Amino acid sequence: MSDAARVLEAARQRGVMIATAESCTGGLIAGALTEIAGSSDVFDRGFVTYSNAAKQQMLGIRADTLATHGAVSEAVAAEMAAGALARSDARLAVAVTGIAGPGGSEHKPEGRVCFGIADEDGVATETVEFGAVGRAGVRAATVAHALRLLLDRLAAV
Template identity: 55%
Template sequence: MGLYPAEIEQQAAAIIAAYRDLGWMVATAESCTGGLIAGALTEIAGSSAVVDRGFITYTNQAKTELIGVSAKGLETFGAVSRETALQMAQGALIRSSASVAVAVTGVAGPGGGSVEKPVGLVHLALKSRRGDVDHREMRYGDIGRDQVRLATVRTALEMLAQVAQRPA
């Protein structure tokens, strides 16, 4: 048994196989998951053929410096927003050799939530070089920090799997 729950490892293994067959590489831009998505993918033997790089952009400064998220956008929409997640995915795609980038930003808890942005709110975004764009606003609820983060990994992997199944 690896570091992750079995279903996450199965999801990751399926993505590694599918992306290898397609000749695709993936990049991640992670805030609330702190590298767990890239970690799940690299848990799989042979992942070096598929995983290009991961950006852990926990602070707003890291988001702007590493992946080009607009400081004005962060001020206007906040770090936990659709706009920021989409900019994170775009920035990771531009700053990598990846075919697909997935990005996550959210409130894992236990603190840090608000009425507008409660604990358990996560925005996920995916962009690909062929033009795929996906965004999901997930409200996992106040289920505990570990569970919010693992739920986010599951959703991100689901998004990566689904884009590989779409026709070109």
């Protein structure tokens, strides 16, 4: 059974709807979940907010958060996850924002991804450095990590 299938099964067992808020993955997390037949009973919606304007308009990210921390930050990931939760019927939301590459900078290198996960108990964040493994590699690793975060949070419910 895939991690996506395990997430859906755990959500079903707990009666929890899920939402995603994605930047660097462009909807791949939502795609992994909805690729599985019957996912609509526990997957509510996905927000693909690639631009800063989309993050602000769709998820309520504050302009001062973007200006102070930048789009690739735990602060923005936290607001993305909280925004997805507030703007959906979900009880659990995961958010990702990062540098898939190619490129990056000394301060924000390729492969850096910030994650946020939100539920009724609050928001948790973390940053993972996947390294310069290529755009497809970073995106695939991000999807896998996000699914594990969802599984871990569902296990705690």
